[in-house]
Structure formats: structure tokens, C-alpha cells
Amino acid sequence: MKITDTVSVQIKDRVALITIENPPVNALNHNVRSGVKKALELVMIDDLVSSIALNCSGKTFCAGADIKEFGAPMQEPVHSQLHDVMDGVDKPLIAVIHGTALGGGLELALCCHYRVAISTAKLGLPEVQLGILPGAGGTQRLPRLVGPKIALDMVVSGTPIGAVEALDYGLIDKLVDSDLLSSAFLFAKEKGLSRDKPIRVRDRSDKLKLVDHGIFRDTRELISRRARGFIAPEYNIRCIEAAVNKSFDEGLSIESDLVMELMRGDQARAQQYFFFAERQASKIEGLDKEIKHRPISSVGVIGGGLMGGGISMSIANVGIPVTIVETSQKALEKGLETIRKNYESTAKKGRITVDIANERCKLIQGSLKLGDLNDCDLIIEAVFEEMSVKKDIFSRLDSIAKPGAILASNTSALDLNEIASATKRPESVIGLHFFSPANIMKLLEVVRGKNTSDDVIATCMSFAKRISKVPVLVGVCPGFVGNRILHYRQVQANQLALEGVPIQQIDRVLYQFGFPMGPFQMGDLAGLDLGWNAEKSNPSDIRDCLCGLGRFGQKSGNGFYDYEGRKPIHSEIVSEVIRDCGRLQGIEPRNSSDSEILERCLLPMINEGAKILGEGIASRASDIDVVYVYGYGWPRYRGGPMHYANCLGLKNVIEKLLHYREITGDEFWTPCQFLVDLAERQGIFT
Numbered sequence: 276m277k278i279t280d281t282v283s284v285q286i287k288d289r290v291a292l293i294t295i296e297n298p299p300v301n302a303l304n305h306n307v308r309s310g311v312k313k314a315l316e317l318v319m320i321d322d323l324v325s326s327i328a329l330n331c332s333g334k335t336f337c338a339g340a341d342i343k344e345f346g347a348p349m350q351e352p353v354h355s356q357l358h359d360v361m362d363g364v365d366k367p368l369i370a371v372i373h374g375t376a377l378g379g380g381l382e383l384a385l386c387c388h389y390r391v392a393i394s395t396a397k398l399g400l401p402e403v404q405l406g407i408l409p410g411a412g413g414t415q416r417l418p419r420l421v422g423p424k425i426a427l428d429m430v431v432s433g434t435p436i437g438a439v440e441a442l443d444y445g446l447i448d449k450l451v452d453s454d455l456l457s458s459a460f461l462f463a464k465e466k467g468l469s470r471d472k473p474i475r476v477r478d479r480s481d482k483l484k485l486v487d488h489g490i491f492r493d494t495r496e497l498i499s500r501r502a503r504g505f506i507a508p509e510y511n512i513r514c515i516e517a518a519v520n521k522s523f524d525e526g527l528s529i530e531s532d533l534v535m536e537l538m539r540g541d542q543a544r545a546q547q548y549f550f551f552a553e554r555q556a557s558k559i560e561g562l563d564k565e566i567k568h569r570p571i572s573s574v575g576v577i578g579g580g581l582m583g584g585g586i587s588m589s590i591a592n593v594g595i596p597v598t599i600v601e602t603s604q605k606a607l608e609k610g611l612e613t614i615r616k617n618y619e620s621t622a623k624k625g626r627i628t629v630d631i632a633n634e635r636c637k638l639i640q641g642s643l644k645l646g647d648l649n650d651c652d653l654i655i656e657a658v659f660e661e662m663s664v665k666k667d668i669f670s671r672l673d674s675i676a677k678p679g680a681i682l683a684s685n686t687s688a689l690d691l692n693e694i695a696s697a698t699k700r701p702e703s704v705i706g707l708h709f710f711s712p713a714n715i716m717k718l719l720e721v722v723r724g725k726n727t728s729d730d731v732i733a734t735c736m737s738f739a740k741r742i743s744k745v746p747v748l749v750g751v752c753p754g755f756v757g758n759r760i761l762h763y764r765q766v767q768a769n770q771l772a773l774e775g776v777p778i779q780q781i782d783r784v785l786y787q788f789g790f791p792m793g794p795f796q797m798g799d800l801a802g803l804d805l806g807w808n809a810e811k812s813n814p815s816d817i818r819d820c821l822c823g824l825g826r827f828g829q830k831s832g833n834g835f836y837d838y839e840g841r842k843p844i845h846s847e848i849v850s851e852v853i854r855d856c857g858r859l860q861g862i863e864p865r866n867s868s869d870s871e872i873l874e875r876c877l878l879p880m881i882n883e884g885a886k887i888l889g890e891g892i893a894s895r896a897s898d899i900d901v902v903y904v905y906g907y908g909w910p911r912y913r914g915g916p917m918h919y920a921n922c923l924g925l926k927n928v929i930e931k932l933l934h935y936r937e938i939t940g941d942e943f944w945t946p947c948q949f950l951v952d953l954a955e956r957q958g959i960f961t
């Protein structure tokens with residue numbers, strides 16, 4: 276029987292099976308909530324029903340509240356009204372879980388008396404990643420089943436757990452390997468026949484008594500390092516504390532107040548915006564969804580250095596064999612040894628088993644012959660940034676690679692079209708710009724050349740996901756999206772330093788904004804000698820001077836800073852170098868406040884982002900935000916540079932750019948036409 280568009284009920288052998296069907300992820304929108312409520316109200320008073328099973332159709336149980344409904348008043352019945360009805364059901368109520376039970380989905384299952392899951396299912400409360408907390412009773416019911424320590428870990432990290440673990444913790448009551456629905460049906464039938472009164476999760480409290488109060492202090496200490504700047508983790512902790520220290524109803528009321536407060540805040544808005552931005556990035560306008568992808572089952576990587584090694588690891592991690600080609604035996608051995616050590620260290624930390632580490636190492640083979648890549652489906656060139664070298668490699672690849680192979684360059688700034696011109700198959704050439712360390716960083720800029728074919732783009736976008744990267748399609752220009760925008764921040768950071776602002780102050784301001792580190796520390800980490808040419812060294816350029824002194828950054832033990840281990844220490848030599856460069860460039864010393872430093876570093880990024888949009892190098896403002904959050908550590912709770920600009924208001928951004936142009940007399944600050952037009956037309960980036 277259909278209850279609403281998305282909810283139906285079937286009764287068989289005294290079991291009422293309520294099914295939610297709201298593809299793609301059975302989000303609990305208004306229609307679903309009201310359907311489930313109505314269905315329950317019907318079957319709870321039906322004498323022919325002894326137990327009730329709650330099931331979802333499609334690939335998953337339920338991914339939680341419908342995030343698209345956030346930001347407007349929620350239509351009744353709201354989650355808590357539905358849960359009140361569930362709390363009033365005195366017949367055994369069983370959740371039947373496959374795929375993922377997340378957020379409001381798991382909260383729905385927690386309002387059932389029992390949970391039966393298939394062994395591949397995942398269960399979690401990921402609300403913290405959306406800047407909120409499980410505000411439909413999740414923080415009060417979960418600890419009653421799994422204990423406060425596990426509940427705390429789950430809500431603060433937002434990471435789902437597998438069904439096997441969930442059974443261990445007491446989150447589910449029965450685990451099955453196959454035939455979930457028939458097993459759950461039998462389970463429900465048995466419970467219906469039993470005379471035992473089913474116990475609601477809210478009425479359980481035995482596990483709450485086991486609490487060691489140190490867990491709250493330890494978790495706070497952990498999040499101060501791992502989630503610096505994020506507000507939601509602390510609010511999640513407070514809710515679990517309430518579960519332990521207060522009655523269920525008091526806890527529920529605290530949870531409700533705290534979630535409302537978070538929902539009204541900027542962080543939740545930014546994190547929820549980012550959820551959709553990330554998903555949007557993989558959708559390419561104009562690309563036929565049915566386009567045939569090229570198969571990728573073996574990959575060649577040219578260059579076994581830091582970048583090539585990291586790229587190879589990302590690929591081997593998902594079971595795809597990789598052949599690394601190097602120019603000398605020594606370089607090859609060094610590269611393979613670094614990879615082996617990386618895997619060993621991951622295994623030592625307990626993140627993978629030793630067997631898995633060995634398997635992954637075996638998947639990565641080395642060679643000194645480019646010809647050994649003749650059978651690869653995808654070949655990624657990751658040698659140093661020199662156009663002539665890259666062109667030579669691509670022209671050789673053209674005669675070696677099999678027809679249909681994709682030829683990719685990991686260039687971070689060079690002209691992909693020129694690289695492609697070295698081949699007779701520019702349609703098969705694409706840029707795959709990984710970020711260092713490539714085995715860890717999530718971002719992949721997929722660079723579309725003027726001739727790159729649609730099937731190559733589609734294949735690379737989905738390949739990126741297969742190797743757990745977040746792909747963003749960008750066009751060809753120097754530095755593509757990420758590095759091109761970053762350059763403008765660096766110009767201002769240098770200018771501020773030349774005006775006499777201590778580099779520590781500049782780094783601190785950007786760190787406090789939420790970046791993992793400021794521009795000078797980042798320079799030291801990346802290496803100051805990237806692109807440095809001793810013969811063309813400019814005596815008034817800070818970087819050139821530091822490199823001239825052998826200060827190449829962390830790798831040489833000093834750069835903008837001296838280092839004690841990894842800790843940056845002020846260097847008087849560097850201060851002198853900067854002062855001399857400032858004098859040689861005739862720059863007047865000038866004090867800047869923290870807010871001026873922030874504006875001068877961030878506004879040029881926004882302006883350049885707007886130019887990039889105007890030129891079509893990125894197709895959406897949100898794509899730029901995805902690049903920045905995943906590639907450059909822009910704090911997710913600020914959404915990315917373009918979302919941040921929207922929060923400031925584009926007219927304010929323009930006013931401030933003009934203000935700096937006026938006080939510096941520098942055309943650098945001129946707002947680009949695209950930004951001006953957009954501010955006039957609609958006021959925000961979309």
C-alpha cells in the first residue's frame with residue numbers, strides 16, 4: 276500500500292514492512308518523514324500486525340536529513356515529531372540496514388528497538404562535517420547503545436563504522452552476510468511472537484555508567500590539534516557530556532538548543548555549501564553522461580621522485596599495477612625504496628596491515644626503458660618543469676604508447692597545449708596535476724587542453740575518484756587555477772614583508788584565519804629553490820637572496836626560518852636580507868594591522884578567482900573553492916575564497932580593492948571587469 280510518493284507498507288505473516296523509496300540516497304525529506312509517520316500510525320493500531328520492519332529500497336538505507344532543506348524552516352513533521360511517534364510504538368520495531376545509515380538515517384534506526392544489518396553496511400553520524408551535530412536525538416541515543424567513549428569518537432570525527440564493528444559495540448543486534456531482507460523479516464517475525472516487551476534505546480542507561488570523565492578532556496585536546504578553528508566538534512562533545520550527566524529529556528533539550536545555534540552560524544552554512552560544491556565539481560557541463568570511458572587497468576609513471584612516487588602509491592592503493600620509469604638505476608632504486616619506507620611506516624602506524632603494504636609494493640614495478648610503457652592504458656609524466664624535456668618525452672611516448680592510451684602530464688604550470696603538440700594525438704593528452712604529497716593530498720586538477728577529447732576527460736574524472744581524489748576540471752593557463760591564484764597571495768605577502776611587516780606576523784594572521792600554515796612557512800616546506808636559477812639571481816628578490824645563501828627551506832634546515840626539527844625559529848639573517856631587499860627596491864617601511872594583512876593577502880586571490888571565471892578557466896566559483904579547500908588548506912568552515920567573497924559581499928570586496936589601489940597607487944588592485952559586472956548584476960558568485 277502506497278502511503279506517500281516515497282513510502283509504502285506491506286503486511287505479511289503479521290510483519291508490517293515499511294519501505295522508503297527516495298532515490299538516490301533515501302534522504303529524509305518532508306515527504307519521507309510524513310510518510311513514515313503515517314505508516315507507523317496505521318500499523319501500530321492494526322491488530323493483524325505484531326512487529327514492524329523499517330526498510331529502504333535502492334543502494335542504501337538512508338543518508339540522513341535532506342541537506343537541501345536546511346536553511347529554511349523545516350516543514351512538519353520534523354524529525355523529533357516522527358521520533359516521538361516511534362517512541363510510542365509498543366510493537367517490536369526493527370531497522371533493516373544496508374549501504375549506509377548516516378545522520379538522521381542512523382537516528383531513525385536508533386529510534387527502533389532493534390537493528391539488523393548486512394555485513395557491508397556502514398553506520399555513522401557525520402553531521403560534524405556539515406558544521407552541526409546529530410540533532411535528532413543521535414547524541415543521546417548513541418551513547419546508550421555503544422557507551423560514551425565510542426559515541427564521542429563517532430560524533431566528533433563523523434567517520435562511519437562498519438557493521439562488524441557496530442555489532443561488537445552493540446549498535447546493531449544482528450549481522451547477516453546475505454539475504455538481508457528475508458533474515459530481517461524472520462527476525463521481526465520472531466520478535467513479534469515473543470512475549471518480551473521491547474526496550475526503547477532511550478530507556479537504556481547501563482552503558483552510560485561506565486564513563487571515564489577523562490575522555491572529554493582527551494577529546495578536547497585532540498580536536499584542538501585536529502580540528503583547529505571548527506566549532507561543531509566542541510558542541511558535539513557537550514551533547515555527549517549531557518547524555519552522561521543529565522536525564523534523556525534534558526539531554527535532548529540541550530542537543531536541540533546547541534544544534535539550532537550551530538545551524539544559524541556561518542561555519543555550518545559554509546560546510547553545507549561545500550558538501551554540494553564538492554559533488555558539483557565532478558559534473559561537467561556539455562559532457563554526454565553516457566560517453567564510453569576508456570578502460571584503465573595499468574598505469575605508467577615517468578619519474579620516480581617525490582611526485583611520481585606519491586602518484587604511483589595513490590594508484591597502487593586501489594589495486595592498479597604501476598610501472599615507474601626512471602633514467603638511472605640509482606634514481607629508480609631510491610624512488611622504490613622511498614615508496615617501500617612510506618608503506619612500512621603506514622603499516623607501523625597500524626593504518627594498513629603488513630600484508631597489504633607488501634601487496635602494494637609488489638604492484639609498483641620499476642624500469643629504465645620508456646618502451647616498457649607500451650601496454651599501459653594511462654601514462655603520467657611527472658618529471659621536472661622544463662618544457663623541452665616534457666616535449667621530448669611526449670614525442671617519444673607518441674611512438675611507444677598503444678593506440679587509445681591516455682597521455683597525461685603532471686605539470687603544475689606549463690602550457691599543456693604545447694606539450695600536446697609534440698604528439699600526433701593531442702586528443703589523448705590531458706593534464707593531471709597532483710598536489711604534494713600526492714599519496715595524501717585529495718585534490719587533482721584535471722587540465723583540459725584545447726584538443727583533449729570528451730571521453731578522455733570523462734575517463735580521467737572517474738579515474739580520479741577511483742584513486743580517492745577529488746577532481747576539478749580546469750583550463751590551460753599559467754599555474755592553472757590553484758597556483759595562479761596563490762601567486763597573488765604571495766605577491767602581497769612579499770610586499771608586506773618588504774614594507775617591514777615581520778614574516779612571523781604575516782604567517783600568524785593566515786594561520787589564525789585557518790590555513791595550516793602561513794605563506795612563508797609554506798614556501799619553506801615546498802622548497803625555495805623551485806624554479807631558482809643562480810645565474811639569473813636578482814639581488815633585490817628575497818627568495819633569490821635566500822637561495823644564494825643556501826637557504827632552500829626545510830630540506831636544507833633553513834629558509835625564511837631557521838628550524839629546530841620542524842619548529843620554525845626567527846632568523847636575524849633573514850630579517851636583514853628582507854630589509855636590504857626592501858631598501859634596494861626603494862620601498863618605504865610601513866606598519867600594517869592584522870586585518871590589513873589578511874585583506875591584502877586574500878582580496879587579490881578573490882580578484883584573480885573572478886578573472887579565472889571570466890576567462891572560463893574554471894567553470895564554477897564553487898570549483899575554485901574545492902581547489903582551495905583540498906589543495907591549499909583553505910579552512911572548510913570558511914567555504915573557500917569565492918564563498919568567503921560572497922560572505923563579505925562583492926560590493927565590499929570591490930570597495931576594499933579600490934581602497935588599496937588608492938593608498939598604493941598600484942593597478943594591481945584594480946577589480947577585474949567580471950567581478951564588477953557580477954557585483955552589479957547579482958551581488959554574489961554562483
Ligand code: 3HC
Pocket residue numbers: 299300302338339340341342343354375377378379380382401402405408409410411413551554555
Ligand atoms: N541530503 C540531500 N542530498 C544528499 C544527501 C543528503 N543527506 N546525501 C547525498 N545527497 C545527494 C548528493 O548531493 C548527490 O546528489 P547529486 O547526484 O545531485 O550530486 C547524491 O545524493 C549522491 O550522493 P554522492 O554523490 O555523495 O554519492 P555516494 O554514493 O558517493 O555517497 C553517501 C553516498 C555516502 C550517502 C554520501 O552522499 C554522503 O555522505 N551523504 C551525506 C551524509 C550526511 O552527511 N548525512 C547527515 C545529514 S544531516 C542530518 O542527518 C541531520 C540529522 O541529525 C537530523
